[in-house]
Amino acid sequence: MASALRSPLLRQSLPTFRPQQLPRIQRAVLSTTQARRILPPLPQKIEGNVNDPARVPDPEPGHGSYHWTAERVGSVALIPMTIAPFAAGSLNPMLDGALIGLVLIHSHLGFDSVITDYAPKWRVPKSRRFLNIARNLALVVVGWGWYEFETNDVGLTEGIKRVWTA
Template sequence: MASIARSSLLRQSAFAAKSLRQQSVLQNAVRTSAFHTTSRRNILPPPPQRVEGTVNDAVPVPPPSPSHGSYHWTFERLMSAGLVPLTIAPFAAGSLNPTLDAVLCAALLIHSHLGFQSVIIDYIPKKRMPNARKFFMWGLNAATAIVGLALYEFETTDVGLTETIKRVWKA
């Protein structure tokens, strides 16, 4: 019994237990790392980059335009805030007015167009990728026109947006 209490034997057993724990942790780490490690590849290559001018050149100031900047931002905020009562009004009042429905469709269309336009402006820089930005802007304009035509057809030949939402909600 006295041999068990020797400090060297206790140290050896503690070291063995510690190495077993480390070994099991290492095996678990190897098992889980197979799922987490992948090769480091970019999803898309970076766009072409070029430097124009020198460090000391002044930044070109764009010409002032009332349709961009603060007026544009204010119009976006008013459109977003105006959608709240326009969305609630047809359901709260209980009346299905085709004019109110058309105004709601137009407001949703303009709000969506402005939102996607902001995404294109933010993520496709005009200076680095002018052709891609022009392509996406034309695509956005075409999509907005097609969706506007589809909403017009839906409003004039079918039950309309608010009635459709009511029917889906009750289904």
């Protein structure tokens, strides 16, 4: 095979590529090779030195294993509560209310975990306070909206059935 490639006849039939003949490839607008800072870094404060142990946060009774257990129990309870109204075929306002309450608690705990993970108190205390207030306000507004929909309109289960069959 190597001797066949050296023959002049075969060399004339194969096209040769030279780097100057290749088209230029344009770089993407958001290239990965350049550092483009979209937002400035968060304020950083170094306490102590590398030999000091990490500070252990003060324990809070509502967090830790109780919080984790409440999240998991609520998530598992959502499965039968979501299926029950449609499987039973009943339009029970109490079942709708329980489902709405469980969805609100589940969402509240989920957003609390997101805020805890991505906005720690020691790093961004003002943003953390704002996010907690916004989360609680959203809980009240959404809860009020669900209450109005349940009492003054067709309700959650019937509303989903109407959207599904539309």
